[in-house]
Amino acid sequence: MTAAEIAKIAGVSRSTVTAVINDYPYISDSTKEKVRKIIEEYGYVPNASARGLVGKKPKVIGLFLYNDEELNESSYSSSLIVNIIDRAQLLNYTVITCLLSKNDSTKKIFDFFKNGSIQGAIISGGTTSYEKYESLINSNYSIVMVDKLSDKISISGKTSVVNRNNFKGAYIATQYLIKKGHLNILYIGGVDYRLSSIERLRGYKEALIDNAIEIDETKILQGNFSSKTSESLVDLYLESNLIPSAIFCVNDMSAIGAIHSLKKHNIRVPEDVSVIGFDDLFISSEISPKLTTIKASSKNVALEAVNILVKSIEIKDSVSTSVIIEPSIVERESVKWKTTM
Numbered sequence: 001m002t003a004a005e006i007a008k009i010a011g012v013s014r015s016t017v018t019a020v021i022n023d024y025p026y027i028s029d030s031t032k033e034k035v036r037k038i039i040e041e042y043g044y045v046p047n048a049s050a051r052g053l054v055g056k057k058p059k060v061i062g063l064f065l066y067n068d069e070e071l072n073e074s075s076y077s078s079s080l081i082v083n084i085i086d087r088a089q090l091l092n093y094t095v096i097t098c099l100l101s102k103n104d105s106t107k108k109i110f111d112f113f114k115n116g117s118i119q120g121a122i123i124s125g126g127t128t129s130y131e132k133y134e135s136l137i138n139s140n141y142s143i144v145m146v147d148k149l150s151d152k153i154s155i156s157g158k159t160s161v162v163n164r165n166n167f168k169g170a171y172i173a174t175q176y177l178i179k180k181g182h183l184n185i186l187y188i189g190g191v192d193y194r195l196s197s198i199e200r201l202r203g204y205k206e207a208l209i210d211n212a213i214e215i216d217e218t219k220i221l222q223g224n225f226s227s228k229t230s231e232s233l234v235d236l237y238l239e240s241n242l243i244p245s246a247i248f249c250v251n252d253m254s255a256i257g258a259i260h261s262l263k264k265h266n267i268r269v270p271e272d273v274s275v276i277g278f279d280d281l282f283i284s285s286e287i288s289p290k291l292t293t294i295k296a297s298s299k300n301v302a303l304e305a306v307n308i309l310v311k312s313i314e315i316k317d318s319v320s321t322s323v324i325i326e327p328s329i330v331e332r333e334s335v336k337w338k339t340t341m
Helices: 003-011 013-023 030-041 047-053 070-071 075-090 105-112 131-139 165-177 195-210 227-239 252-264 298-314
Strands: 060-067 095-101 120-124 143-146 159-164 185-188 246-249 272-280 292-295 321-325 326-330
Touching: 003 013, 003 030, 003 298, 013 030, 013 185, 013 195, 047 070, 070 165, 075 095, 075 298, 095 227, 120 165, 120 298, 131 252, 143 298, 159 298, 165 185, 165 195, 165 272, 165 292, 165 326, 185 195, 185 227, 185 252, 195 227, 195 292, 195 298, 227 252, 252 272
Parallel strands: 060 095, 060 120, 120 143, 143 159, 159 321, 185 246, 246 272, 272 292
Antiparallel strands: 292 326
């Protein structure tokens, strides 16, 4: 069934059918009622793209995610995606999701804007290189960068930033371990091109410096956010007959991998080695021992990102903004006071 066939049955023009579908005010109530009755009777569904051509653009935003180990494994990314879609739907927007590789240029994102598929974009993950995104940032498209660009970078136009306070969260975690008597703290990091990795490592180091603890680069291991990599890294570290007092991991999945390794080596958590993570994933309260971690809500990140983006799309004079989601510690069972032997 097409609009032309509906028009023929109703005895009106095709443009009148289109006007009824879009609820234009100049169509009489009696005509609207007649056409709508026929539409309902024949189960006609108007084409969304065609509706956009006659003045009502489909309300669609793009969610662009850089595909790496964290995205494949972490339920933080899954939670972020679900909450973005949920919030967008509440605001009557549809979400198109696109995965990008680390080396993808911004051309794919530009293409979605240029062909009218999306009215705005949320971009998460990937490198922190400002130069890579400069043309997109200066394009005057409605864009929100999530955990990508430092809030210290000057932004303008219709590009906004939503970041977790990664530095503060890592500082809190390290300071918490130090106050529990742990001075020998192993750090499992993430990929070195991600903002969260860079800022969390900086927070770890700053806490050590503020407590007059020497930074030992051999205690900083390069991970990639995955539990398997973290487990392997801790395996190698322990096999060198090095046992830390505590391990701070860049995310919860890395912390879970570290716990698996410690258990394999008959090292008790937290009696022998304490472990702390970052993200507060659902699984963190389900494992044994329950994981002490830093909470930086993916739901709050999603809500802020969608709200800012929709405002940028719908309000002509909206300006760029920067929002920081503040972290807090969630104390559970994986950290214990360090006792002197």
